[in-house]
Amino acid sequence: MKHSTKRDLILKLFKDRSLLTANDVINKLPQIDKVTIYRNLTLLTSLGILREVNIKKGISSFELNIEGDYHQHFICKNCEKVIPVDVDIKKLKKILPKEISFSNIELNLSGKCRDCK
Amino acid sequence: MKHSTKRDLILKLFKDRSLLTANDVINKLPQIDKVTIYRNLTLLTSLGILREVNIKKGISSFELNIEGDYHQHFICKNCEKVIPVDVDIKKLKKILPKEISFSNIELNLSGKCRDCK
DNA sequence: TTGACAATGCAACTTAGTTGCAATATAATT
DNA sequence: AATTATATTGCAACTAAGTTGCATTGTCAA
Numbered sequence: 001m002k003h004s005t006k007r008d009l010i011l012k013l014f015k016d017r018s019l020l021t022a023n024d025v026i027n028k029l030p031q032i033d034k035v036t037i038y039r040n041l042t043l044l045t046s047l048g049i050l051r052e053v054n055i056k057k058g059i060s061s062f063e064l065n066i067e068g069d070y071h072q073h074f075i076c077k078n079c080e081k082v083i084p085v086d087v088d089i090k091k092l093k094k095i096l097p098k099e100i101s102f103s104n105i106e107l108n109l110s111g112k113c114r115d116c117k
Numbered sequence: 118m119k120h121s122t123k124r125d126l127i128l129k130l131f132k133d134r135s136l137l138t139a140n141d142v143i144n145k146l147p148q149i150d151k152v153t154i155y156r157n158l159t160l161l162t163s164l165g166i167l168r169e170v171n172i173k174k175g176i177s178s179f180e181l182n183i184e185g186d187y188h189q190h191f192i193c194k195n196c197e198k199v200i201p202v203d204v205d206i207k208k209l210k211k212i213l214p215k216e217i218s219f220s221n222i223e224l225n226l227s228g229k230c231r232d233c234k
Numbered sequence: 235t236t237g238a239c240a241a242t243g244c245a246a247c248t249t250a251g252t253t254g255c256a257a258t259a260t261a262a263t264t
Numbered sequence: 265a266a267t268t269a270t271a272t273t274g275c276a277a278c279t280a281a282g283t284t285g286c287a288t289t290g291t292c293a294a
C-alpha cells in the first residue's frame with residue numbers, strides 16, 4: 001500500500017469522530033472523484049481503520065473504528081439525525097443466546113429525537 | 118382501502134414467517150409487476166402487518182409483524198443466510214441508556230454460520 | 235349500473251455504489 | 265537521476281434497488 005494525499009484528506013474528515021456517508025465525503029471533498037472516495041472508504045474499512053454503520057437504510061455510513069469504543073446509534077425517524085448511544089457490550093453479550101457465535105453486533109435504535117418531539 | 122387479490126398473494130408468502138426481500142417476492146410472483154410489489158410491501162409495513170428488517174446491507178427485507186415476537190437477526194457474512202435470534206426485549210431495554218426514548222430496536226448480528234465455518 | 239377512487243402496469247427515472255481501463259502518482263531499484 | 269513496478273486515480277459507463285407519473289383496470293358502495 002502506497003501513501004496517498006487524497007486518502008489522507010478523506011481520513012482527516014473522520015478524526016473528529018464524525019459519522020459520514022460516502023455522499024457526505026463527496027460533498028466535503030469536491031476535488032476528489034467519487035470513485036476514489038468509495039474505493040478509499042472500502043479500503044479503510046477493510047483495514048479496520050474505519051467501520052461501516054448501516055443505521056440509515058440503504059446507505060452506508062462510516063466512522064473511525066476506535067478499539068474499545070463500542071457505541072451504537074440512534075436515528076431520528078423525522079430529521080434523520082444520528083446520535084451515538086453508549087452501550088455496555090458485556091451486558092449486551094450476556095443477554096444474547098450462547099449458541100450463536102457472531103463477530104459483529106450492530107444495534108440500531110430509532111424514534112423521534114428531542115428536537116422533533 | 119380496497120380488497121386486492123394481488124395483495125393477498127403477496128401477503129400469503131409471509132404466512133410461514135419467511136423473511137423476504139422485495140426481489141424474493143418479485144421472483145416468486147412473476148405475474149405481478151414489481152411496482153405493485155414495492156407499493157404493497159410499503160403499504161403493509163405502514164399498516165403494521167409487515168415489519169421492515171435491514172439486516173442485508175442496502176436491501177430491505179420484510180417479515181410478518183407479529184405482536185410480542187421481538188426476535189432479531191443474524192446474517193452469515195459468507196453465505197448471506199439469515200437466522201432469527203430470540204432476544205429478551207425487557208433485558209435489552211434495561212441495558213440501554215434511560216435518556217433516549219426510542220420506538221424501535223433493530224439488533225443485527227453477523228459472523229460465520231455453522232455451515233460456513 | 236354507475237360513479238368514486240383504490241390498485242395496477244408500464245416506462246422512465248433516481249440514487250447508491252461498482253467496474254473497466256487508461257493515465258498518473260509513489261516509492262524502491264539501478 | 266532515470267527506470268521500473270505497481271498502487272492510485274479519473275472518467276465513462278454500468279448495475280441494482282427502489283420511486284414517480286400517468287393512463288388503465290378493479291373494487292365496492294350508493
